[in-house]
Amino acid sequence: xxxxxxxxxxxxxxxTSAGFTIHGFKTIIDSVRKxxxxxxxxxxxxxxxxxxxxxxxxxxILKARKILSVIHMGLFFGLITYAFVNLFDALEGLVPGFTxxxxxxxxxxxxxxxxxxxxxxxxLMSGALxxxxxxxxxxxxxxxxxxxxxxxNVLLNDKVKAGAQxxxxxxxxxxxxxxxxxHLMAQAFRLDQGADxxxxxxxxxxxxxxxxxxxxxxxxxxxxxxxxxxIPYLSRSKHTHFFIAPVNLGLAKQNPRGQxxxxxxxxxxxxxxxxxxxxxxxxxSWKRILDSYACVQCNRCQDVCPANFYGRPLSPSALEVxxxxxLKEATFGSHPDRLLLPLTEAVISPEAVxxxxxxxxxxxxxxxxxxPMADIVDIRxxxxxxxxxxxxxxxxxxxxxxxxxxxxxxxxxxxxxxxxEMEFSIKNATEEPVEHLWFVGDTAxxxxxxxxxxxxxxxxxxxxxxxxxxxxxxxxxxxxxVRRVGEExxxxxxxxxxxxxxxxxxxxxxxTTDPHSFNTLKNEYPQFGGKFEVKHYTVTLxxxxxxxxxxxxxxxxxxxxxxxxxxxxGRYNGGFTAPRKLLELVGVEFDxxxxxxxxxxxxxxxGGQIWMxxxxxxxxxxxxxxxxxxTTFEKNPSDxxxxxxxxxxxxxxxYSDAVKTTSNESKIEVRDIIQLIAEAVGVEEPVLTQxxxxxx
Amino acid sequence: xxxxxxxxHIPSIADDLPVKGNNVDFDSVDFVLNEFDEQSIEQAVLxxxxxxxxxxxxxxxxxxxxxxxxxxALAKGADKAIKITADDPAASSHQQAKWLSDAIKSLSxxxxxxxxxxxxxxxxxxxxxxxxxxxxxYIGGVSSVEISDHTATINKEFSGGxxxxxxxxxPMVVGVQAASKPPRYAPIxxxxxxxxxxxxxxxxxxxxxSAGLAxxxxxxxxxxxxxxxxxxxxxxxxxxxxxxxxxxGLA
Numbered sequence: 001x002x003x004x005x006x007x008x009x010x011x012x013x014x015x016t017s018a019g020f021t022i023h024g025f026k027t028i029i030d031s032v033r034k035x036x037x038x039x040x041x042x043x044x045x046x047x048x049x050x051x052x053x054x055x056x057x058x059x060x061i062l063k064a065r066k067i068l069s070v071i072h073m074g075l076f077f078g079l080i081t082y083a084f085v086n087l088f089d090a091l092e093g094l095v096p097g098f099t100x101x102x103x104x105x106x107x108x109x110x111x112x113x114x115x116x117x118x119x120x121x122x123x124l125m126s127g128a129l130x131x132x133x134x135x136x137x138x139x140x141x142x143x144x145x146x147x148x149x150x151x152x153n154v155l156l157n158d159k160v161k162a163g164a165q166x167x168x169x170x171x172x173x174x175x176x177x178x179x180x181x182x183h184l185m186a187q188a189f190r191l192d193q194g195a196d197x198x199x200x201x202x203x204x205x206x207x208x209x210x211x212x213x214x215x216x217x218x219x220x221x222x223x224x225x226x227x228x229x230x231i232p233y234l235s236r237s238k239h240t241h242f243f244i245a246p247v248n249l250g251l252a253k254q255n256p257r258g259q260x261x262x263x264x265x266x267x268x269x270x271x272x273x274x275x276x277x278x279x280x281x282x283x284x285s286w287k288r289i290l291d292s293y294a295c296v297q298c299n300r301c302q303d304v305c306p307a308n309f310y311g312r313p314l315s316p317s318a319l320e321v322x323x324x325x326x327l328k329e330a331t332f333g334s335h336p337d338r339l340l341l342p343l344t345e346a347v348i349s350p351e352a353v354x355x356x357x358x359x360x361x362x363x364x365x366x367x368x369x370x371x372p373m374a375d376i377v378d379i380r381x382x383x384x385x386x387x388x389x390x391x392x393x394x395x396x397x398x399x400x401x402x403x404x405x406x407x408x409x410x411x412x413x414x415x416x417x418x419x420x421e422m423e424f425s426i427k428n429a430t431e432e433p434v435e436h437l438w439f440v441g442d443t444a445x446x447x448x449x450x451x452x453x454x455x456x457x458x459x460x461x462x463x464x465x466x467x468x469x470x471x472x473x474x475x476x477x478x479x480x481x482v483r484r485v486g487e488e489x490x491x492x493x494x495x496x497x498x499x500x501x502x503x504x505x506x507x508x509x510x511x512t513t514d515p516h517s518f519n520t521l522k523n524e525y526p527q528f529g530g531k532f533e534v535k536h537y538t539v540t541l542x543x544x545x546x547x548x549x550x551x552x553x554x555x556x557x558x559x560x561x562x563x564x565x566x567x568x569x570g571r572y573n574g575g576f577t578a579p580r581k582l583l584e585l586v587g588v589e590f591d592x593x594x595x596x597x598x599x600x601x602x603x604x605x606x607g608g609q610i611w612m613x614x615x616x617x618x619x620x621x622x623x624x625x626x627x628x629x630x631t632t633f634e635k636n637p638s639d640x641x642x643x644x645x646x647x648x649x650x651x652x653x654x655y656s657d658a659v660k661t662t663s664n665e666s667k668i669e670v671r672d673i674i675q676l677i678a679e680a681v682g683v684e685e686p687v688l689t690q691x692x693x694x695x696x
Numbered sequence: 697x698x699x700x701x702x703x704x705h706i707p708s709i710a711d712d713l714p715v716k717g718n719n720v721d722f723d724s725v726d727f728v729l730n731e732f733d734e735q736s737i738e739q740a741v742l743x744x745x746x747x748x749x750x751x752x753x754x755x756x757x758x759x760x761x762x763x764x765x766x767x768x769a770l771a772k773g774a775d776k777a778i779k780i781t782a783d784d785p786a787a788s789s790h791q792q793a794k795w796l797s798d799a800i801k802s803l804s805x806x807x808x809x810x811x812x813x814x815x816x817x818x819x820x821x822x823x824x825x826x827x828x829x830x831x832x833x834y835i836g837g838v839s840s841v842e843i844s845d846h847t848a849t850i851n852k853e854f855s856g857g858x859x860x861x862x863x864x865x866x867p868m869v870v871g872v873q874a875a876s877k878p879p880r881y882a883p884i885x886x887x888x889x890x891x892x893x894x895x896x897x898x899x900x901x902x903x904x905x906s907a908g909l910a911x912x913x914x915x916x917x918x919x920x921x922x923x924x925x926x927x928x929x930x931x932x933x934x935x936x937x938x939x940x941x942x943x944x945g946l947a
Contacts, residue, residue, distance in 0.1 A: 384881070384883050385883050385885060387880055387881070387883070389878075390881050392878060395878075395881045398881060399881070400710075402884055402887075403708075403728060404710055404726075409710050410710055410711075411708055411710040411711025411712070411726060412711070413711050413712070413724075414710075414711060414712070487883065487884060488885060489883055489884030489886070489887070489888055490883075490884040492884075492885075493884050493888070665929070665930075
């Protein structure tokens, strides 16, 4: 179809374009290689294939924003189709007589049916692409969807502030519209024998504009010429997403969700000294540098971030966006020195770093396998080692953890005091063998709002004849939140202390009432040689019911309850079913909140937030959650007593507070699941025969 | 500038304080660093950072566990650590002051910091006694120290929100109430690294103090009454409070 001169121009253009594209991706790969080593991945080809299938079915985006995700599918399948469309368009231009119109009638060896099918798909996908891209264009520029913006207090790269993201989107949106329209017009101009039933849109355009050789040449050049410019551009824009996202997903974290990467990678190149955590972008692992190229800045992570909800200056997506622009300025631009900028200046504000609850919602929802939360923990790690000023509450907690093994400034010997107050004795697991070693945790041991529940767990275990014991003063905080605050050294110290205590004890498995302890004992202690069977008490209780050791004496149909999935039990460790089965067993009316299981909304206490001395203004995540529970109950009103059921000591504190601060004491009450079980099983607190007086 | 910080290892009050005979039952109590000494270490390190010098931290090792505290001080920026190996958990403040000042004398310091008081020494004896033994001026209740030209500019706090600024020629002893900045956090990785590499100088206790106090009796305070908890809904509680205030003639 093309004249000789056109062909020469095309080939020169294609070579130039390929040159710029190769340079673009080489620059990206070079920047990724500057990162530290990442935890070793197993069976990379297998994971890449699995990721390819996931991408093909667009599974990961469907976790949130269902309608927009379907439109994204139009875009995705459209662009995949267009990879072939462009190839054939180029062949039609270069190979004389090669044309696919009318079933490729001139072509030998090619089945007409196949060509017709391809024509139909590409024609319809052209339409789908135009619709999808128009929706996205309208959403960003006319509807101005707030989900695509950032809070004013979030640190943003200057270029992003000046609208670089929107410009990027506009360029690609306009390209797609022009490219697809030009292709459709080229096909229309090609139809010199009237309509082709397998090309309905092109045929419709042909009925208006007719066939034209000049038109064909102009449209072809607009369609294919544009591609030559846009491909190199993509490698320099956020649309690297098209290429990097599937790869990034294939290389995503394989270790358990609840296991943080080490503060210093296991592999350090010879002659290098690595400080723990990350100060500058190249202190991050290569995988987390790659994250920023996979991110298309959809902000799904920001939607689910409890800190962002609370008005804190944290946006996980802004973190990725800022990383991306920092890399762009340093590698494509003329500022290579920017690679040395502290992340806390260029990427995320220190206040935002300390706002993260490490709830994992951002990582869970990310369609492309990014881990912004892990970056934040690495930044904290380095800040702590470098002696950054800490929040006074966090500092006090850490100092107490270092000296007392708990964050509440209580003496070690007081840890088992609640057990000594019981009406029966509780074994010391470091002195005599037990089947279940109960790891109690700080909050359940010391906090007087939670201790009554702790005692009730002991009564139920005792009632069921469970062989259990605790470690009394030998137990230290498990270190889950210490590690997530970034105090890796203290975490290791706590692990050593607990491993020493476990060494003294004889037990078959660990049971814990605390999801945070559960997480680190189960997922992180094995790296320190602590390979134990670890159970959350909801699982142990369910087993006791299944074995007939606990039986329901009274159905609790007079309660209407909802259940909050603790992050470290649910999203991190998949412990969704045991608590729900227990609720079913005790016979309460159960209403599920909209944000449940994987999509549960953090109470705001994790990652050291519960230690913070400063409390920010605004509606707290826990308050919002209580409102969510009440709205859920309102959909199905009744006169029953309404309960908010928790299975985490921190939740007990956070939500009891939130019920008070939202003045909802008359509408809803927070209870630990053990309180329901006690009532259903018929185990009660012993009646005190004499009043206890305490010294003033 | 040679800066010395005298610290005190004291029974922790995070625990119940067990009593045995006329004193604390030292076998069943944890020992911690006096919290005012935490402030005085910080103030000493801040001074060192401002004027250049060395900080030597010195304490009496009462139960053989002072190393942890000295490692922490080194991690926070002290340069040298000394322990006086007394191995007597009941050593009085007066006795400790004698041992400390004998050791400090040989260091010929420009300034000595001590916590203004300790929870087992609420009348703040250590600082003034060291000053007396060393024949140096003493100011306690100090909330900031700056040094230039061998003169210390010192802010002292009085009750009622009053403060005074002193200029004192060195050498002197300072009783620190609060450092001019909150004490820094020492990352445990650093503390543990120091614990493996640092050397702590040991000194034998020098001799008995000429005078001091002796315990006659130690007992828990007797409860003379206890708080009444108002129960009920917030409205009921509020009503009870109003009633109570009225009955006392306050409303």
